[in-house]
Amino acid sequence: MATGRSRNPRSSGDSLDLLPLLFASPKRALERARDLLSAGPSAHDASVAHQVIGLWHRDFGDMAVAIGHLRRARALAARAGSPDREADALGALGVALVHAGRTRQGLSALERAVALGEGLTGARILFRRAYARWVLGDHHEVLADLRRALPVLRREGDTIWTARALTLRGTVHLAVGAVERAEADLLAAELLWSGTGQEHDKADAVENRGLAAFRSGDLPAALDHFGEAARRYERLGTPMIMLTIRRCAVLLSAGLAGEALEEADAAAESLRRRGGHATRRAELLLVAASAAVAAGDPEAAIVRATAAARQFSRQRRGWWHAHARLTLLHARLATGRVHGRSVRDAAETAARLAELRSPDAVRAALLAGRTALALGRRREAERHLAAAARGRSRGPALARVDGWVAQALRAAAAGRTRAVLEACRRGLDLLDEHRMTLGASELRTRATAQGAELALLAQRVVLGRGDARRLLVWSERWRATALAVPPARPPEDPLLLRDVTAFRAVSGRVEEARAQGTPIPSLEREQLRLEREIRARTLRMRGEAGTRPGPASGAGPGLGSGSGPGLGSDRDSGSGAGFGSAAGEWPFRVPELLERLGETLLAEIVTIDGEVHVLLCGHGRVRRFRAGSLAEAAVEAAHARADLRRLAYREPGDRLALLEAGGRRLEELLLGPAVRHLDGERVVVVPPGRLHGVPWALLPSLRERVLSVSPSANAWLRARRIEPPPEGVVLVRGPGLVTGGAEVPGLAALYGSARVLENGGAAVPKVLAAMDGSRLAHVAAHGTFRADSPMFSCLLMDDGPLTVHDFERLRRAPYRMVLSSCDSGRLEPVGAEELLGLAAALLPLGTAGIVAGIVPVDDEAVVPLMLGLHRRLREGSDLAEALRDARRALPGDPLHQATGWSFSAIGAV
Known part of the structure; x- marks a missing residue:
């Protein structure tokens, strides 16, 4: 270090306050830095201003511009004769170079900064180097730097930098699976932030809480924290690239692979256009590759994973490169292109991830075992699968499920059928417990995809045994399980209710505009925005493991972790074959x-x-x-x-x-x-x-x-067990039908005391209130099925769409429901053997039987079918019998015959 220079030269008043201001109010800090430069400051103060502008561009703008300002900041600090100022600027430059993918130059700059800095400045530089090493994935070195920096930061009473160091240490603990240690560090950092004005850092603390929740397997909490962090970032006007990466990982874990892929690709393209972090672009490519594998597009995954691995290699990021290799190998296996080297590559990747203490080492060992099995190398497969199976006893539920998959594959390869069934049972029980922490129907249904392989392995075993009863039991074990209990009712959240009401109003105006041939793009954009808000809020709903349905559902199983006979034992092969441990009281x-x-x-x-x-x-x-x-x-x-x-x-x-x-x-x-x-x-x-x-x-x-x-x-x-209410018939006629809902007046005359909602009176709140707990509801209204977002499938009421989200607010759905509109009976297959749509929303809420159409139908041809159906119901028939007889009575022309075939009776009565 040069001598004869003052470590703290005079500066103009509060120029150094600009640096903490940057993460309290980024835009104001940027404006003040530019004002300072225009006032002809000293070299010292100009160095601070350039550093602030450089840091702003590093995190929110163009990386090339950022590096230019930070180089200028370092040169001005040297001219001012301030080693501390030069060390600080040099440390900021080093981090920027690392983020730009110029790892060697960045680490070199940080080494020089560490040599220059002393005392408090030196501790801050150590933090910066630790952060750069965290970006690179060098977790051991991160902890070593933090062990040196934290005592100094605490001794000097530097609250802001102490909190940053604790946050960084917490994220390292999360990366290696030490969730409890991470949560302790993140909580301590959040307490420190609460006494400061560092709004950006406070938002980051909320984001990290979400990351901790995700690592512990609590997806609703993760999405909730990420949503709050996003709102805070938006108020500050700062980009959210790291949050996007983490949110995509949560979406992927929740079974929303297509959504994760779209979001990651969009964020990567945005970063590319503005010249943002090369490191983050590579991470987004990796997330997108993982999502593409899960979405069933292995070729797209290979392209992205190969590019990510190449970039990680250039950036000297060993941790990330190993994870990119794992994703690439998964994608190759999904294409069926495996060969002798594939097993060795997977084994080497598993060993490398274990060396790096990555929780994904279990997944890599499982991959190596699968690959060996695909090539017929059973001895190698057993070794790798045994290593993966050890993961069934530690970590969050989804990670342990991988361990049970490995155990089941081991047993299947060895011909141990009882052990296969036991492993499948244990793995599916774990997934049941996990799914019951999810409140949103969409997440519950999509989460079942994790268990599809376990269910299939068990089915193969019992099929080979030729035991039809056991095959029935195992086929039921993982079929429509999300419909076994009612969904969590949407919370009485005033913001959610506001958005739902606004969505209905805007959607009604959009439909009117489209009908008149004058679409309004601004309204359509607002409709999409509200849809995203509603969906985001509902995905954050929590469930309760072990919840039992109340009277609203009549009867049905909870999916807790109670006791009951296991599927893996011989006692299940007799006439009492069934499951109880995860399927609850029924x-x-x-x-x-x-x-x-x-x-x-x-x-x-x-x-x-x-x-x-x-x-x-x-x-x-x-x-x-x-x-x-x-x-x-x-x-x-x-x-x-x-x-x-x-x-x-x-x-x-x-x-x-x-x-x-x-x-x-x-x-x-x-x-x-x-x-x-x-x-x-x-x-x-x-x-x-x-x-x-x-x-x-x-x-x-x-x-x-x-x-x-x-x-x-x-x-x-379950539907057969539901007791019908004594009375209550509701007839609803929505707007815009070609026939004007011509069957409704006839049905009103048929039932006499029925409640009729029509001609402006069929608003969603009134319709829901009338349906709740009714014996029979008939809805004549246009229906729309949304394959892209089944929870927004709807029936058009006078004030807008009645969606699946609205139906889930019912305390008890109608005992019987007739939906005479187009597509009202369509269901979207998701997860393993799960369904989403209007009918799927009603069944777990107490509806015993539904008549609905699976395709668009002719409004006029529907009228005689519906009138015939209800006449038979009034005579005492059940829905299925009434529908059969109503079809028989239709005219014999193609239109009416096709109309009859387009409807199904769903349920039991």
Whole structure:
């Protein structure tokens, strides 16, 4: 260090106050720094001003501009003869160079800054070097620098920098899985921030609370904290790149892979355009690659992961490079392109991640085991899977599930079927507990994707044993489980209620404008903004593990961690086969199902490795039949729905013959030889998620039967247990129907005392109040199904859309519901075997039966179908029987026949 220079030369008043001001009020600090430069300051003060401008551009602007200002700040500090000022400017420059991807230069600058700085300044420089090393992933060196810096910062009473050092140490603990240590550090830092005016740092503290919640597996809390941090950053006018990276990781963990991919790609492009951090761009590429794998696009993942790995290598970021390699290997395995080197690469990556103390070492070992199995190398697979299986006893639930997957794969490779079933049971129980911490229906359904492999492994085992009953039990274990309990009711949050009301009003104006052919872009943008706000708030809702449904649902299981027979034991193979440990107080039991069915037959359609199997339940037994291909059936069902739509729109051509031919092909693919054993009048079909859009009444063998559809056999049993309320009929007529909802006056006359909401009186609050706890509700209104966001699927009321979010505010949904509008019965398959849509919202809330359309229908042709349906209901028929008889009574022309086939009875009555 040079001698003969003052460490603290005179400066003009409060120039040094600009540096803390930068993270309290960034815009004001930038303005004051520019004002200071325009006033002809001393070299010392000009150095401070350039540093403030450089730091602003480093975090909020262009990195090249930032580096230019920081170089100028360092040169002016040297001219002023202030080693402390020069060390501080040099340290800031070093961090900027690291973020720009010029790692060697950045670390060199930081080394020189550490040599220059003494005392308090030296401790701050050590923090800066620790931060740079954190960016690089050198966690051991980070902790070493902080051990030197923290005692000095505390001794000098430097609250701001002490809090920053504790925050940094907390994030390092999180990176290596030491969540409790991290939470202690982050809490201590937050207490220090509370006594300062550092608003940006306070927002960062909230963000870090979200990160800690995420690492501990609490997704709603993570999203809640991230939402609050985002609001604070927005008030300060500062970018949120790190928050975006972390939020994308949470979305990915929550099963929202497509959303995470879109957000990460957009943020990376934004950074590229403005010349922002090269380090953060690489991290966004890695997040996007992981999301692309989860979204089923491994080729896109390979492109992004390869680019991220290349950038991490250039930036000398070993921690990040190892994680990019892991994602790249996952993507390659998903394409099926594996070879001998793949196992070695995965094993080396697992060893490297273990060396770095990364929690992802378990995932890497699991990947190595999968790859070895794919290549038939069982001995190698056993070694890697055994290492991964050790992860089942530590960490948050989702991480432990990976350990149980590894254990199940080990057992399957060794032919130990009982051990496979036990591992699958334990893993799925863990996921049940995790899902019940989630309040939002969307998150609960999407979270089931984590258990799809465990469910499939168990199904393969019992299929090989030829035990139809156990196959039924395991098929039920992970089917429509999100519908087993009511969703958490949306909180009485005034901001949420405000946004929902505003969304309804804006959506109504948007629809009016579109109908008049004069769309208003500003209104459409506001509609999308409100939709995002509502969804963000509902995703943050918390659930309660072990919650039991109240009277609103009639009866249904909670999904807590109570006791009950496990699926892995031999005692489950007999007539009492079922599950209880994770399914709550109403475990699924095959004997109960068979007893409740009576003379009814239930056909549960199970798909295993792309093949369709039919489990025909009834007359005291369960029989299995092999049918066709799932892929072929899905294509044929799509063709059938398209032909139904063409008939509804009265397109010319002989569509009826095409439909009938398609129905025969669907029957062969979906029922196969089971058709010859359909000897009863009543049939319940339980399809997998991908096949809920099949027009089942189109199948010749089902056309004349009393037919209903259920998401699961367990859901059918729960619906059968629901006690109907004594009375209450509600008829709703929405706006804009071609016929004006012509069936409603006829239904009003039929029911006499029914409550009718129409002609401006069918506003959402009134409709919900009337429906709540009613015995029967009929809604004639335009329906819209949103495949992109199923929770915003809606029925159009006089004041705007009635969405799934609105239905979830009901204390008890109507016992029976008839939706005569287009698409009202469509359900979106998500997660493993879960469903989202209007019908899926009603079933767990106490609705025992629904009649709804799966495709657009002709308004005029619907009228006679609905009138016939309700006449039969008044005579004492249930929904399925009434729908069958109403179809029979329709005219024989193609339009009316297609209209009848477009509706399904969903549920039990």
